Amino acid sequence: MSTAPSCISTGRLPAPEQVRTLVGEAHARFRSHTRGKNADYIPALAAVPSELFGVCLVGTSGSRHEAGDTDYAFTIQSISKPFVFALICQAIGEDEARRRLGVNSTGLPFNSVIAVERAGDGLTNPMVNAGAIATTSLAPGASADAKWRFIQDGLSRFAGRALPVDDEVYRSEAAANQRNAGIANLL
Structure with missing residues (x-):
């Protein structure tokens, strides 16, 4: 409890x-x-x-x-962090999520690599990039596709409609995500 x-x-x-x-x-x-x-x-x-x-x-x-301008479709980007954290808390329990992820303030920019190195216990905060990457890794599923479906379905339930992936933004981010890839490797 x-x-x-x-x-x-x-x-x-x-x-x-x-x-x-x-x-x-x-x-x-x-x-x-x-x-x-x-x-x-x-x-x-x-x-x-x-x-x-x-x-x-x-x-x-x-x-x-x-x-x-509420009719303009936009990508949710970091707005997804608290929602994905909520999905993981629901899936594995709040106490287990806190134990495995931490919820400490880093005092550093949201995309800091230093935050990972400073956290000797590997814990960070689900609201910064390193913590969000760690949070995503806890999604239920035996494959990356299954984990993605869990997250996309959950975010869609929060939104009350099916949320599409913006392929142009996805490709653009994938080509420029060296910092997050580096954070993932450190984790």
């Missing part, structure tokens, strides 16, 4: 009008922030129009509240 605090939501959002208002306010407040930049080390992502910005909140009942 886990001694960790419960991570279960009530599943209840405030009244629909209030949620619509809050989503609209969040969009209005942050749409002018342009300090970020597209990932230029992934050519397919560098080509995405950087002015796109949308906010969408979907309740557990399927209610949808959105503002801005």
Whole structure:
């Protein structure tokens, strides 16, 4: 039995009008922030129009509240990390996932190789690249394809629809993923 605090939501959002208002306010407040930049080390992502910005909140009942560019399909990238971690916690248990992965802050950039070397026990954090790679390795399945199906099916359930793979982005990332390949080799 886990001694960790419960991570279960009530599943209840405030009244629909209030949620619509809050989503609209969040969009209005942050749409002018342009300090970020597209990932230029992934050519397919560098080509995405950087002015796109949308906010969408979907309740557990399927209610949808959105503002801005919410019809533009985008790749989920690192947004997948907490969801994959949740799938692994569900598959092997939260305590076992924490024991095998750790949840410690690295204090380093999300894609740091140094974090792997500093963690003498091999534990890192599922929310940084090294930890996400380790998390993915714990997916049930006898083959890479079976592990991938487990993750893609789980992410699709979270989304409430089948999530496709963007082949152009996949190829672009695969050609430029030397850092993550290096992290995987260190693990």
